[in-house]
Structure formats: C-alpha cells, structure tokens
Amino acid sequence: MDPIDPAARQRRAGSRGPARVASVNLRDVAAHAGVSPATASRVFAGGVNVHERTRARVLAAAEELGYVVNGLARAMTGRGPHTMAFIVRAMIGPTFASLAAGVESVTSREGHLLLMSATGGDSEREAELIATLRELRVGAVLLVGSTETDERFVRRAAGYAKDLADVGAPLILCGRPPLAGHPDIASVDYDQRTGMSEAVEELIGLGHRRIAYVGEPRGMTTSELRLDGYGDALARHGIPSDPSLIRVSGNSEEDGARAVGELLASHAGATAVVCMTDNIAVGAYRAARRAGTRIPDELSIVGFDDVPIVSDLTPGLTTVRPPFFDVGVRAAEIALGHSPSGHVLLEPHLVRRGSIAPPSP
Amino acid sequence: MDPIDPAARQRRAGSRGPARVASVNLRDVAAHAGVSPATASRVFAGGVNVHERTRARVLAAAEELGYVVNGLARAMTGRGPHTMAFIVRAMIGPTFASLAAGVESVTSREGHLLLMSATGGDSEREAELIATLRELRVGAVLLVGSTETDERFVRRAAGYAKDLADVGAPLILCGRPPLAGHPDIASVDYDQRTGMSEAVEELIGLGHRRIAYVGEPRGMTTSELRLDGYGDALARHGIPSDPSLIRVSGNSEEDGARAVGELLASHAGATAVVCMTDNIAVGAYRAARRAGTRIPDELSIVGFDDVPIVSDLTPGLTTVRPPFFDVGVRAAEIALGHSPSGHVLLEPHLVRRGSIAPPSP
DNA sequence: CTGAAAGCGCTTACAG
DNA sequence: CTGAAAGCGCTTACAG
Secondary structure (H helix, E strand, C coil): CCCCCHHHHHCCCCCCCCCCCCCCCHHHHHHHHCCCHHHHHHHHHCCCCCCHHHHHHHHHHHHHHCCCCCHHHHHHCCCCCCEEEEEECCCCHHHHHHHHHHHHHHHHHCCCEEEEEECCCCHHHHHHHHHHHHHCCCCEEEEECCCECCHHHHHHHHHHHHHHHHCCCCEEEECCCCCCCCCCCEEEEECHHHHHHHHHHHHHHHCCCCEEEEECCCCEHHHHHHHHHHHHHHHHCCCCCCHHHEEECCCCHHHHHHHHHHHHHCCCCCCEEEECCHHHHHHHHHHHHHHCCCCCCCCEEEEECCCCCHHHCCCCCEEEECCHHHHHHHHHHHHCCCCCCCEEEECCEEECCCCCCCCCC | CCCCCHHHHHCCCCCCCCCCCCCCCHHHHHHHHCCCHHHHHHHHHCCCCCCHHHHHHHHHHHHHHCCCCCHHHHHHCCCCCCEEEEEECCCCHHHHHHHHHHHHHHHHHCCCEEEEEECCCCHHHHHHHHHHHHHCCCCEEEEECCCECCHHHHHHHHHHHHHHHHCCCCEEEECCCCCCCCCCCEEEEECHHHHHHHHHHHHHHCCCCCEEEEECCCCEHHHHHHHHHHHHHHHHCCCCCCHHHEEECCCCHHHHHHHHHHHHHCCCCCCEEEECCHHHHHHHHHHHHHHCCCCCCCCEEEEECCCCCHHHCCCCCEEEECCHHHHHHHHHHHHCCCCCCCEEEECCEEECCCCCCCCCC
C-alpha cells in the first residue's frame, strides 16, 4: 500500500489487530488548518501557548476532517489515561460486584480506565495476562480474592510483583492477607479471622458449646482464615475442638445442604452451625428444612458475606458483613498513589438476625 | 533529558500518565544481540523468517536486559490484542456479574482485553467515556442494560454508534431492545415482555383476576417492557386493567415493601402481585409478613430476574430467569465479528416455586 | 534469513 | 505564539 495515498489508508486493516479506519491524522489536520503539526499538537495536548484564532482554525479543521486523536500514539509518549487491571478468579457474585464497584468509583473519578479479567483459577492464563498487561504498560494491577496458601503461589505472586515493578506498576492484593515473606507487596483485606471468631463468640455467649463448622477445605486464604477464626473463639473459651463437628464442603448451596444434612444425620449433637459463606448457610437452611429441624430453636445458623436477600430468609440469617466496596476503594487509592502503600485491614461487621438463639435445653 | 543516555531514560516519568521505567527498547536488545532492530522485531512479532540461532541470541539479549515489548507502540501499528469496552450504569447485582462473566468468557478465550466502566447514569460521563475509547481505538463497545426510552437517548446512542464506527468499532446494545429507527445498530436482548406476560398468564391460569403490578415508572426500556408484558396477558384474557392495581415503586427491597404495603392497605382486592424485579418481590414478602398476609394462600407473588437465594425464601419465589450470561456471550461474539451483526432475542424462562397458588375463594 | 530506510501518529525541547 | 527537527518504540515492504 502507498502510505501517502489517503484512499489507501482508508482501507480497514485485516481481521487481526485493532481496526484502522480513522486515518486522518494530526498532519492532515495541521495541513488543512495551515499550521505545523507541532502547533496542532499543542491544541489537542493542552491548549497552552496557542493563539486563540489558530486554535479555532485547528479545531475547525479537525471537526471537518473527523479527526480523532490517536490515544495509542499519545500513550506511547507517556500521556493519556492510566489503566488499572482487576484480576479475579471468577466474575461471580456480590463480592466481585461490590469490590469492582469500589475500584471503579475511584478510577472513573480520576479519569482512568479499568481492565477486568478472570483467570478461572488457571495460573498459566494468569501469567499470560500479567505479561500482556506489562506490555500494555498498565498502571497498576489488583489481584483480587482468596488465593492458594502454598509456597508455589507465593513465588508466583512475588514474580508478578517484580515483573510489574519493572514497568512501574504496583501489584495490590485485595481481599486476602499480605503475602508471606513479601511485606513490600501492598494488600487490602478485611479481618476475616476476627470477623468469624466474633460470630462464634456470639453463639458461645448465647450458651452454645456444640458448635459445628462447615466450609471449604484448607489451602486457600479465605477458607483458612475463617476456619482459624472459628478455632480462635473456641480456644478462647476453653471449648475443645471436635473433629466430628467440622465438615468440609464446596461453596455451592447444594454442597452446603449436603454437608449440613450429613452433620444433622450424624447426631454429633451440634446446636449451632457456623458456615464459611452465606452460600453454604443457605444450604444449611435447606438441610434443616429437609430434616425438619427448626431454625433457630433446634439449630442456630451463622453465615459470612451478607449477600443480598439473606436478611429475608426465614428466619433472617445472622452473618458477617465484609466491607467489600471499601476494600475496592482503598486498593484503588493505593494503586493510584493517593494512599501510601502498605497493608490495610478493614473491619467486618456482625449482622444479628433471627437465625441464632440460645440452645434448647 | 538526553534521550541517548540510558541512565537518563531510566528515570520515571512525572506523576501524570503511564510510568516509563522499562526503558530498554528493541534497539537496545538488537544492539546487544548484534542484529538489526528489524530482525529483533521479527523475533518478537511472529518469529517467522529468523534463523534459529539468531532468534536464540535475541531472546537471550532480551532476557538479560529485562526487555518488555512495548505493546502501545505495537498497537499503534495495528498489532496486539483488541480491547472491548463494557459500559453499564452501575456495577450492581447478579445481572451485571452474569453478563460481565459471559462477555469475559469470550474475550479471554480470544486473548482480548475487557474494559469496564460505570456511568452512574450520567450522560456527560458516558460521552466522555466514548470519546476516550475512540481515542484508544477500542475494538468494540457494549452498552449494557436498560436505558431511557426518550428521543434524547436515541439520538445520543446513534451518535455514539456513528462516532465509534469512524474508528472501526461496532456498538452493541445488551439487555435492551434495538434502538428505534436504527436497525443497523446491533442488539442482544432477552424477551422481557413475553417473559413477563407468561408469568402473568400462569397466575391467570391459576384463577387470579385481581392481579397487581409493582414496578419502576415508565421511561426506561426494562420498566416499559415488563409493564407492557403484564398488560398483554391481561388483555389477552379480557381482564380489564385496573389503575388501582398498578403501583409505582423504586427498585430497592424497601421501596417494594412500601409499595406493596400500601397496596395491601388499600383493600384493592389483589390476590396476586407481579413484581418488576426480584428486589421488589423480596419487598413484597416483607410487606406481606408485616401485614400478616400469608403467601401464597392470601397473596401470590411473582418476581423477575431469578437472583440467587430467592429460591430459598419461604416460600420459594416464582420468577422469570433471564439468560444474562448468554446475552453477554452473544454480544461479545457479535463484537468480535464471530457472529453476524443484527438483533438477537433470547428466551427467558419461568421458574415455578411456592409463591403462587390459586386465589382463596 | 537479514538490514537500511521509511513509516505509524504524536510530542517536545529548541530556537525564534 | 509558532515551526523544523528529533524523538518515542515498533513494524514492514524492499532489496539483497
């Protein structure tokens, strides 16, 4: 193609890569306005040091030719909006939505763009994503949600942080604690462990001693912290931990229903069940309903997350409400350099509803 | 600054615009490997037509210098990943999350990036966003969710479509019907009107004649389509529409509770209430509980959206389940040119649960 | 398979 | 206030 011929430049690019249609460029506009490209550039860049009449001529030329600044070229020289990336395992549920909304509220206020992707738990895809973001000179990366607790993940994440630092982008962990051995990597979390232990203390305060726990297996930050919080409360009150009261479950409602159903059938004598998530707690309601067990008279139930509508279950679910939106806000502020980097730990909040009561005698 | 001095290039850019740290460029790598920039470029671009030994040398040099391809520069020449933008009013609820997940499942599979933003219903912000996306040469824009039904919005959206077309990017409307008078603008929607009318028919089939409707006021596509669906069903069965049975409400649970509370207090004789959304339906449960009205014996309730957990209300909520995830998938496929542009209308699906029953005699 | 050269589109000291 | 020139970093015919 002849790159000088405007008609030739009009043609669309092939099917790969961004389309290239708006082919009128700064030089065209400058020529049409009878000024140099430098002057035209000044008009679009900031508008300083340009005579008002010149500026009007350039703007008119741009309008007439349908000129659209090429932000890619501009970004190359270090101008234009920052981009922040939000990486999550799966775009699921209110956790994702609230956290994303919190982040977005900051980026949009500052005129920046937000890139979102889900890894599906695939670490190869995760690594590719980080590589792409590096190449695109992303401004910051938020790695969101619970992650594996093993050494492999720590090494991987530390690698991401280093690679991103090479292009000047900070990595911020959200909704999970600081990375062991890497205090330099920022994190914004809510105190899941204390949140859970306070919920359990509430049950203990009501007189419960046979308190069951249903949740996902160890191996992820969230499952460990919440389970540990449960253990903390028992230990603090000298209540021995009874393995027959701890049930492993998936995080779906039906998984929860199955686990709690088995718990009830086992006659382990649980008077209360603490669920790692509201999802599982909803499953507990189902199991209780199926078994003819009354809530809260025969079984108290506690959840975690305060997802919408659990307040309208019968009875309303007592649960721990994490400040997801605020986690997003704080993380975004650190990412943009508005808050100092470091480790933020926000407080969750116990919401008391009808699903708990003293154990029946 | 002396652009030749590597130390000078090392320095970070100012606080505005993307950081510029990874200052080793293709030329540096080429020099270090003893080849021309052209050859080095070939190695990173596709790897074709490069001798295996040369290629290894270049890769080694890149590794050693910590080189990261500048995707911005590459994008300028039409290479690199596409970016798709997802614009929504607010990042709220499962609707947003499911639709986003559907879109993301496609973009990530194809190696593209997804940009998300919320307008907060502010049309100025919306316009700015489109302008920024144009400059960044976005590959496609998805405008998601219900919108105003007035002529002003039609003009605005048509303007966006035209502006985006100038840079080769299609605009796709998601979760709302085609834009009146602009059949060329693609849309992916689910049949809200029929979905609602089928739900009402279900109640009519059970013997209800005094069927109330609670929902947001006209003026938005979703509120109109759902209300029209309600009207369709009544009309089809010769049931006169009674204004005293139609209540305007906000979309929060508490708004719904208030509206349904007033309805019950008005003694308009409703035996069933159809809610524009599950949110409102949950409010209806609250109102019924407060008024001592039994569901479904004294009042049947129907919702729309099938958000999580409504199946676990007591009784489970009968509602219409829209295919949000699939709307996202189809829209993304059209955006990428994998599906022909046009108007897609998916079928929602009535989920029958315990909240409806024949009217008590 | 490889290199020199021109190009993508914009920006920015520098010198008026 | 304005322009010529060099630069950002990468790519791609063209000619070996």
